[in-house]
Amino acid sequence: MNKYIINDRFASAVLNNRSRDFWSEVKRIRHNRTCFSNCVDSAFNPTDIANVFADKYQELYTAVAYNADDMVCLKNEIADSVSTVGYNSHCSVSCEEVLFAVCKFGKMMATLV
Numbered sequence: 001m002n003k004y005i006i007n008d009r010f011a012s013a014v015l016n017n018r019s020r021d022f023w024s025e026v027k028r029i030r031h032n033r034t035c036f037s038n039c040v041d042s043a044f045n046p047t048d049i050a051n052v053f054a055d056k057y058q059e060l061y062t063a064v065a066y067n068a069d070d071m072v073c074l075k076n077e078i079a080d081s082v083s084t085v086g087y088n089s090h091c092s093v094s095c096e097e098v099l100f101a102v103c104k105f106g107k108m109m110a111t112l113v
Helices: 002-016 022-030 046-061 068-084 095-112
Strands: none
Touching: 002 022
């Protein structure tokens, strides 16, 4: 019963004082003991729990809205740029080049928002 009193006081304190560091408070209460949940979204074994997280992250990372017409324009611009500099279907692109382009694209998109 004491555990429930502590948890209730902890929840009230964190809700009423948003400046408190949630994770520091949790560590203080648990004395750095780690515990693992044995049930997540009705999944009980580690493989099923991992799949729950994988599904949630997949949903999260594919939830970004985009305009289909903008994507078609972007695809056409890239195709034109690639063919202009002489690349064809026999050319290859390294992972590093893709990563560089994605990062550059992300920075460009961030300035548009």
